[in-house]
Amino acid sequence: xxxxxxxxxxxxxATLAERLSLRSIEADWVTSAKDAEKMIETTxxxxxxxxxxxxxxxxxxxxxxxxxxxxxxxxxxxxxHGSEEDYQTGSAEAEYYLMKPININDLIEKIxxxxxxxGG
Amino acid sequence: MEKLQxxxxxxxxxxxxxxxxxxxxxxxNYSRLWRSAVMLTALSAILPLLAISWFDYNVxxxxxxxxxxxxxxxxxxxxxxxxxxxxxxxxxxxxxxxxDNIYEELIDPVRLAVILENLRKAFGGISDIGVIDAGxxxxxxxxxxxxxxxxxxxxxWFKEVVERGIYISDVFLGFRNEPHLVIAISYELPDGxxxxxxxxxxxxxxxxxLLTLELGAQGDAFIINTKGVLQTxxxxxxxxxxxxxxxxxEHSPKTEAFEYKDPYEAxxxxxxxxxxxxxxxxxxxxxxxxxxKSWHKTRIEILIFLSIGIIIVMAGVIGFATFFVNNIxxxxxxxxxxxxxxxxxxxxxxIGRLAxxxxxxxxxxxxxxxxxxxxxxDIFQLRDTYAKDEKLIGLVxxxxxxxxxxxxxTKQLLSFSRHMDFSFQxxxxxKIIQEVFGFxxxxxxxxxxxxxxxxSEDVPQFESDRGKLQQIFLNLLNNAFAALSDGGNLDISAIxxxxxxxxxxxxxxxxxIPKKDLKKIFEPFFSTRANVGGTGLGLSITYSLIQExxxxxxxxxxxxxxxxxxxxxPLNAKNIKxxx
Numbered sequence: 001x002x003x004x005x006x007x008x009x010x011x012x013x014a015t016l017a018e019r020l021s022l023r024s025i026e027a028d029w030v031t032s033a034k035d036a037e038k039m040i041e042t043t044x045x046x047x048x049x050x051x052x053x054x055x056x057x058x059x060x061x062x063x064x065x066x067x068x069x070x071x072x073x074x075x076x077x078x079x080x081h082g083s084e085e086d087y088q089t090g091s092a093e094a095e096y097y098l099m100k101p102i103n104i105n106d107l108i109e110k111i112x113x114x115x116x117x118x119g120g
Numbered sequence: 121m122e123k124l125q126x127x128x129x130x131x132x133x134x135x136x137x138x139x140x141x142x143x144x145x146x147x148x149n150y151s152r153l154w155r156s157a158v159m160l161t162a163l164s165a166i167l168p169l170l171a172i173s174w175f176d177y178n179v180x181x182x183x184x185x186x187x188x189x190x191x192x193x194x195x196x197x198x199x200x201x202x203x204x205x206x207x208x209x210x211x212x213x214x215x216x217x218x219x220d221n222i223y224e225e226l227i228d229p230v231r232l233a234v235i236l237e238n239l240r241k242a243f244g245g246i247s248d249i250g251v252i253d254a255g256x257x258x259x260x261x262x263x264x265x266x267x268x269x270x271x272x273x274x275x276x277w278f279k280e281v282v283e284r285g286i287y288i289s290d291v292f293l294g295f296r297n298e299p300h301l302v303i304a305i306s307y308e309l310p311d312g313x314x315x316x317x318x319x320x321x322x323x324x325x326x327x328x329x330l331l332t333l334e335l336g337a338q339g340d341a342f343i344i345n346t347k348g349v350l351q352t353x354x355x356x357x358x359x360x361x362x363x364x365x366x367x368x369x370e371h372s373p374k375t376e377a378f379e380y381k382d383p384y385e386a387x388x389x390x391x392x393x394x395x396x397x398x399x400x401x402x403x404x405x406x407x408x409x410x411x412x413k414s415w416h417k418t419r420i421e422i423l424i425f426l427s428i429g430i431i432i433v434m435a436g437v438i439g440f441a442t443f444f445v446n447n448i449x450x451x452x453x454x455x456x457x458x459x460x461x462x463x464x465x466x467x468x469x470x471i472g473r474l475a476x477x478x479x480x481x482x483x484x485x486x487x488x489x490x491x492x493x494x495x496x497x498d499i500f501q502l503r504d505t506y507a508k509d510e511k512l513i514g515l516v517x518x519x520x521x522x523x524x525x526x527x528x529x530t531k532q533l534l535s536f537s538r539h540m541d542f543s544f545q546x547x548x549x550x551k552i553i554q555e556v557f558g559f560x561x562x563x564x565x566x567x568x569x570x571x572x573x574x575x576s577e578d579v580p581q582f583e584s585d586r587g588k589l590q591q592i593f594l595n596l597l598n599n600a601f602a603a604l605s606d607g608g609n610l611d612i613s614a615i616x617x618x619x620x621x622x623x624x625x626x627x628x629x630x631x632x633i634p635k636k637d638l639k640k641i642f643e644p645f646f647s648t649r650a651n652v653g654g655t656g657l658g659l660s661i662t663y664s665l666i667q668e669x670x671x672x673x674x675x676x677x678x679x680x681x682x683x684x685x686x687x688x689x690p691l692n693a694k695n696i697k698x699x700x
Contacts, residue, residue, distance in 0.1 A: 081534065100484065100527075101491075101524075
């Protein structure tokens with residue numbers, strides 16, 4: 001199981017990756033869509049965790065790009081801003097839609113669920 | 121009745137009645153607008169009315185006046201002819217006598233006595249007759265006095281009769297002390313000499329003629345001589361032979377009539393005529409007031425007509441002006457209300473956006489703190505050095521708990537602003553009420569306000585506008601909080617009514633609303649907290665919001681006991697709205 005975390009807040013995304021790795025979940029992290037594209041070219045990921053609002057290319061746009069290259073990849077959205085519209089489309093597009101700040105145990109549960117769906 | 125009163129005493133006129141505030145801020149000065157409208161229309165309607173009435177007034181007055189003058193003139197003219205005829209008759213009789221009798225017969229006292237007797241029979245009022253020769257000597261005389269042989273040659277009348285052939289004297293008393301006049305004619309004899317026939321006539325007959333004239337109560341008819349001395353009795357003026365107060369009018373060959381004002385400001389109509397070949401002037405005096413009596417009636421009628429006309433015109437003008445200005449006023453008020461409502465919702469939307477922005481901005485650093493503190497805890501738990509240090513773990517847990525609390529707040533803010541947009545969706549009433557209390561819970565805690573929420577279990581989720589419901593509750597709860605003193609109670613309950621409605625009751629035991637204000641609380645800009653920052657819009661907006669989602673609101677309140685707002689919401693507001 002390998003995860004890619006994409007968020008423009010480096011402090012957040014780096015710490016989250018470290019905490020996940022402490023829980024034996026391998027997670028790479030990047031802070032922009034551009035870097036994310038580079039990463040998926042070389043590595044296979046089972047799930048991406050995307051921040052909806054990022055400079056230049058946002059999470060939802062990035063998801064489309066990633067899906068082209070890695071069809072069937074699971075997505076969980078993260079957001080600091082929740083508008084009703086975002087929430088509805090976000091939950092339809094992705095497996096989960098989580099509001100910051102997140103509880104790590106919730107996140108792991110959601111990740112497992114998402115990947116479990118794949119297995120099942 | 122109230123409507124009528126409103127028509128003549130509308131709100132805009134005496135706008136300041138209820139005090140200051142935006143409600144009384146207008147685009148126009150309505151009382152001035154109303155005044156100018158009333159003035160202009162009243163002027164354009166009343167001026168012609170006044171002009172016509174004035175014209176009518178003058179025309180009728182002139183007509184009556186000239187009618188009075190011409191009637192007087194006619195009476196004078198007729199009377200003049202009568203009097204003239206009276207005198208001419210007697211003069212002609214004398215003429216007849218001198219032509220019918222030769223001089224010798226006339227100076228025969230027997231014959232003269234017969235003539236006198238005949239004259240008396242024919243005319244009456246003849247007291248004597250005499251013959252006077254060219255020398256002025258009274259040759260023959262029949263009458264009560266011994267005037268035979270009297271010489272008149274040096275008297276004025278004698279000279280006049282010689283000169284003009286006839287003489288009619290003024291009225292005088294004479295020896296008999298009875299008013300009478302004298303007529304004398306001269307007769308030329310074939311030999312070039314002449315003699316006079318002279319007779320005295322009582323004026324009784326003449327007086328009778330004048331007294332029997334129909335002149336009205338104040339009317340008067342009399343004869344004066346050219347010196348203004350009364351020749352016949354007057355009904356209202358001086359006695360016979362006294363000079364009258366009215367100046368002697370100028371000689372005129374025709375009958376004249378004019379208005380005359382005496383020194384006491386009474387106005388008379390005065391008609392007069394000089395009676396030809398006599399020293400007499402016939403005068404008829406009428407009191408103008410009496411003559412104008414009929415016109416006075418007309419005048420009163422004109423005035424009544426005018427007053428009624430003015431009252432009707434003014435009532436119409438005021439009614440119309442009030443109606444139109446009131447309509448402008450109402451339209452203006454509506455516009456101001458709308459403007460304020462727009463302003464208010466803009467303000468709310470801005471606050472919503474601001475809150476969302478702030479929440480978003482805070483969420484990111486909050487997420488970092490969350491992760492960092494989480495990592496610290498992870499590290500503590502993995503390393504033996506720290507794993508047993510409960511104080512450190514406690515500190516991290518405290519940070520974590522605070523982050524969770526902050527997260528809850530920002531989520532609430534975001535969720536609130538998220539529902540600003542208009543949309544119908546399934547809503548959970550209890551959840552919405554609790555969400556709103558999320559904002560006010562802290563204040564309630566500080567102020568010891570006991571809040572109970574009882575949403576009956578059978579109230580289902582229903583289609584409504586979440587954002588509007590939030591605003592409605594926020595406004596109502598804010599109001600209740602303002603009314604409550606510390607330690608008060610606030611109850612919110614919701615029950616399902618049979619006819620697919622939810623009844624929500626918001627009840628507080630605060631200060632209550634006075635009865636006189638109760639009607640007005642849903643009016644925009646009505647505020648009892650104007651001086652402490654109330655806009656007076658909260659309840660009016662609440663009212664329109666409730667209407668927009670198809671509901672109704674009612675309020676009961678007792679001062680110092682509390683206030684209860686009862687909101688009834690339909691469960692299928694969307695369908696109702698779409699049907700509309």
